[in-house]
Amino acid sequence: MHEEMQNFLNAYLDRELRGTRLLEVKRHLAACKTCRETLKELRLVSELLKADAPPPFTPPERFAERVTLNLPRRPLHARPPKPGSLAWWLAPVLILGGWFFVRVVFLLSNWVTAADAIGLLGQNFWLEPRSQLFWLEMARNLFPGQIQETIGLVSWLGGWGLSLWQSLSLQVGIIALYWFWLALWWRMRGPRPMLPRTAPSNR
Amino acid sequence: MTQLQVEEIESTIIEQSQNGDRHAFGELVRRYYSGVVHVVYRLCGDAALAEDMAQETFLRAWIHLPSYHPQSPFRNWLYRIAVNATFDVLRKQKATELEEEEWQQIRDSSLSPEAIVLAREKAGRIQQAIVSLPEAARNVLVLREYGGLSYQEIAAVLDIPLGTVMSRLNYARNRLREMLQEEVKQQEPEYA
Structure with a gap:
């Protein structure tokens, strides 16, 4: 202890x-x-x-002058992007990409279903209800969590795609949100006020 | 001026420096020079070398400033560079001796010649005791006593676990307690 x-x-x-x-x-x-x-x-x-006080050193003003005179050249492009700026671009791009993917999947599904309904596809094994369930079961066993979530999401999104008007207004809304997002980002990265030549010292 | 305003001005200065503004960087040097040179001096025990190392620290900071992210305080980032730069040089030099001429300029001119001599000797013994500590214990002690960093900040600057900070500081202070027994005893009546 x-x-x-x-x-x-x-x-x-x-x-x-x-x-x-x-x-x-x-x-x-x-x-x-x-x-x-x-x-x-x-x-x-x-x-x-x-x-125990330290010995006297060169005054900060003189020292700063000496350092700034000796600063080497630094390439301007050496600055990596700020953390977060990638997310600013990536987030709206992912939203649009995700929405585009969902729309394409719906469209293709509708076409295939319509083609099947009018008998264009004939007796295709892969489109039989039993086979579809077989593939779904297999996918569910392989990726249990993701498949459940995806089915839920697709069902939810399916409700949105019922009418053309709803679909159009949702897409316009997403585009407006995207531009608002970009405008906000542009405003936040705008030029900041310059430092006055006689900046105050903390001494 | 509020703390928030001070921080905002500082982040502006840092951003301007990152964009290559030398005048803004000069302002950063003015702000942090005293802290950096003091920490470096305690690490190496040589005033002239401390100024050189402080300059080296700021030059390295200028080069690497684009990679600085404001998640950690700028002061801690500078201290990390300073500690690395100093030990890079000390490892090459090995022997570090206090230069007698540094002590010619004694701080308090009101002291008698005998008191000045005693003060110089005492300061010399303290600095020598710090410098004699192993590198790992010395940098923790200096960052705590002269850099004013918390244990968490020291752990981040030196990239070591919090428990290691505590054990190294224990070692450093206990060693100094043994080495500076006489000075501690002299201080005791003043403290009591």
Whole structure:
């Protein structure tokens, strides 16, 4: 117990302990004179170090001038894109891509169903209801979670595609959202006010 | 000026520096020079070398500034560069001795000549004790005592686990307690 507490005295001194550990150390210090002595000495060491002033250095103003004069050239294109900017582009692109994919799948399904209904496809094994269920079962066994979610999503989206008017207004809405998104992004990355030549120092 | 405004101005300065604005970078140097040079001085124990290393730190920072992401504080990022730059040089130099001339310019001119000599000796012993610590313990101690970083920040700057920060700091302070027994005893009545 005593040895273990010794390891936490510095953290206690630096106010880095929280919760039950802090209470434990406090309780131990109240009972243990040796640890109180050690803590006192550690505090004195810390204060001794902080009280020791460093030698005088070059004033910040002169030092900054020296550094800026010695700065090497840096290619401007070296700056990688900011984190988040990719997401700004990627998010609307993914939404549009996803929507496009769903629409194409619906369209193709409608065509195939219509072709089958008017007998253009003949007796095709792959389009028989029993075979379709067989493939669905197999896919469900392979990707159980994803298939359930996809079926749910497709059913939900299917409701949207019932009428042409609904479908059109939804697509217009998505395009408007996309442009709003881009406009917002453009505004956020716009030029910032320049730093005044006599910027305040923190000294 | 509120803390939020200060942070906003600083992020603007950093962004301008990232875009190649040397004047903005000069402002960053002015802001962080004192902290960096102090930390480096405690790591190497040589004032002239500390200034050179501080300059090296800012030059490296300028080069690598495009890769800086504002998730971590700029100060911590600079300290990381400073620690690496300093130990790169110290590993090459090995021997580090305090230059006598650095201590010619003593801070408090009101002290008597004897007190100045004693103060210089004491400061020399403290700095020598810090420099004699192993590199791993020294950088944790210096970042805590002179950099003012929290344990979590030290762990992030040095890329080590939090438990390692605690154990290294324990080791460093206990070693200093042994090495600076006399100074600690002298300080005790002042403290009490």
